[in-house]
Amino acid sequence: MHDNISDADWRSWIAVCALGIGSFAIVTAELAPIGLLSLISDDLGVPTGQVGLIVTLYAWIAAGAAIASAVWLGGMPRRPLLVGLMLVLAISGVAAAFADRFASLMAARIVGAFAHGAFWAMIGTLGAQIVPKKNVGLATSIIFGGVSAASVLGVPMANFIGVASGWRMAFAIIGALSLLVAVAIWLTVPRLAGRGGIGAQALLRVLADRRFQKIFLATLLAITSHFMAFTYIEPFLIGPAGVSGHVVAPLLLAFGASGLAANVLTGAMIDLRLKAIVTSALVLTCGALLALAMSAPYLGVLGIGVLLMLWGGAIAAILVGLQTWILKEAGQDALQASAIYVALFNAAIGLGAALGAAFLSATGLSGLLLLAALIIGVGVFAIAFLREPGPVPAE
Structure with a gap:
């Protein structure tokens, strides 16, 4: 590793922030259509369920792209690769904004999905490459x-x-943000050589490791159950929870603010107390979902808000904690382990939304949250018996 990279100077941390904005841009591009389904459906004259494919299919293509990029793009220098991928995402956003038919919109989304999966798989290991090992978390x-x-x-x-x-306009703004991120990455991310592509044997080695199997299982359970519930949180709040429509947006913002705060708090402790943070966050998420499913009509807006904040903060800690755990365990297998994690994460987004739709008619909204709580509870057992990971190995 280059000496100038191992020093946590201001440029390295600006690069880390640029990558954080990049991750915001790509996941916003992935999930934004959830809030636009009715508008797109009315404008293009296609059923809402069909429009939903631009979310589900995007997530599943991104999952495959994460694995493919680790195999075929792993040897490329990181900075030009990331800049190129963000430019593709920018083009995808602009093309989606100008789509006049559903087929054109779907094509623009598919192009973006390939870049999305590759970008996410590559940035998963960059924190360990540009800051000191003690600051990887x-x-x-x-x-x-x-x-x-x-x-x-x-x-x-x-x-x-x-x-x-x-x-x-929403897609156009996402495209513009992706372009700005590409410029920021070019200006701030240091020159980092690729580590070489990986083969099927390297992927299978990671998948055969029982430590990773438990982390991957926890990831699949946590993210699937989260999106199974969160996709339907608005109708749940207005329906079974009995919340007035004008209160929904502030409650969701509180959920998001809690997640951002949790990132700050866990970032300061995660390198020392990783297992405790992940285990506690899984338990909190399970408990919050259970309480919402069983008691929301009796809690009032304040009680519901507290539970949403617990859920939002806990799921944020889970996302960061599991990714950090992968990096700490993987060592020289970081690229393939991160690619598998990203693939599972994106597959779980699509799976969660699909399962939510499949179970909703049978369980109702409250039952759906209860089922999500039970699924995420299994993830606690997947992590509970793992040992605390050590520090990221020196290269």
């Missing part, structure tokens, strides 16, 4: 803080822009 918290922010703020922001200026 903090750097990862910043980089993947964008994921947490986008997961809870991207959808309402896109909806607000779409209602005010049309759904096309």
